[in-house]
Amino acid sequence: MRGRDVAELRAFAAVAEHESFARAAAHLGMTPSALSQTIRTLEDRLGVRLLNRTTRSVAISDAGASLLARILPALAELDVAVDDLTRNRESPHGVLRLNVTRDAALHYIAPLIAPFSAACPAVMLDITVDDRLVDIVAGGFDAGVRLGETVARDMIAIRLGGAQRMMVVAAAAYLDRHGTPSSPRDLGRHRCLNYRWPTSGAPYRWEFSRDGEALTVAVPGPVITNAPDMLVRAALDGAGIGCFFADLVRDHVAAGRLRHLLAAWSPPFPGFYLYHPSRRQVPPALRAFIDFIMRPQG
The missing domain is CATH 3.40.190.290 (D-Maltodextrin-Binding Protein; domain 2)
Incomplete structure (x- = not known):
């Protein structure tokens, strides 16, 4: 189903609920004329009249009532899915997969486990300790931790700790x-x-x-x-x-x-960096971890 189809069905459900094009249009944030055209387009595509209109009232047809009974649960599920996604962004959960060198795991990541778990209890850290240079994308990891000099230029890198020696x-x-x-x-x-x-x-x-x-x-x-x-x-x-x-x-x-x-x-040199692929949308669990490590630790 295309996005336009969902929008048309939502428009129909809103008119049926409010029994008014004007009230439904205000609820949807559109003009009554645009809403009327949307319903006509839906009816033409389905080949059936869904709403009976007069100059003073709107009533749902038998075909419209049958369709409404079928689509309301699906629209409700879509609303729940969107609400869950919003809540997940605010309170992230799930698995965060990290590929980390041995030294970084011991001295930088291990001390963060307890405080991060307390701050984000619904996120599980899945940490692979590996001193090899790996392709974190091909390996299915959300992020890696390596010395800055070994991080590919197309990665987003965040400094983790101070200089190394x-x-x-x-x-x-x-x-x-x-x-x-x-x-x-x-x-x-x-x-x-x-x-x-x-x-x-x-x-x-x-x-x-x-x-x-x-x-x-x-x-x-x-x-x-x-x-x-x-x-x-x-x-x-x-x-x-x-x-x-x-x-x-x-x-x-x-x-x-x-x-x-x-x-x-043996002078100091740039130390470890957390790095991840350049993405338009960073996974919520990774965003929470990045925000946590960039926060001043008390």
Whole structure:
């Protein structure tokens, strides 16, 4: 059924209810002449008279009464559906599907779960933790969380948290045996703990910059894995030097379990962003989540 058909049926139901073209037209926000033409068009299309008119009154015909009894429940259902949609926009519910990196999930999304659930109890967060670069549209996700530098330009991106920083760290036991590097170039003589990119399978090349000089170093070492937590444990046990997001090792450095190395070579860089496809209408659950993360947190 076309939108025009629904409009014509609503016009007919309004005239039948009010028993007056003038009152029905005022209810519908149209002129009596336009309403009269709408009813004539409907009657011509159906090939039957729905309303009996005189100069002073309007009465529904037998055919019109039969049609009215059939369409009123359907029109009521349409009204309920529209009302529900409006309520959903005001009080969103449903499933919000997010694809999130491990570090972002632990340090940015996890702390939001309890307060967001309290604010929007009818929204269920379905979070997939995945360090691979994925196509969130093809994967059926509403949004993703990645480092800003990896977000495609055609996405809408909202900053999540502050700047990030990498920290090169090692345990005192390792440094006592092998010495402390004073420059990224010294890392080639050390045992380094390597991270493998989940998407490409290639080792992460450690990145450094200072005073306009940028260095990318492929480091040697005894282990490579795509599990950062395993590398942190290896660093704590003195197996070698690791390079990690600051969030993963900051507490260990503060407690003296790891030493921060080459700090001058590791400036901050743009951190994580929540991103989603450019859409004219953002799903209500996602809009609620975006509004929540942009709200100052007490």
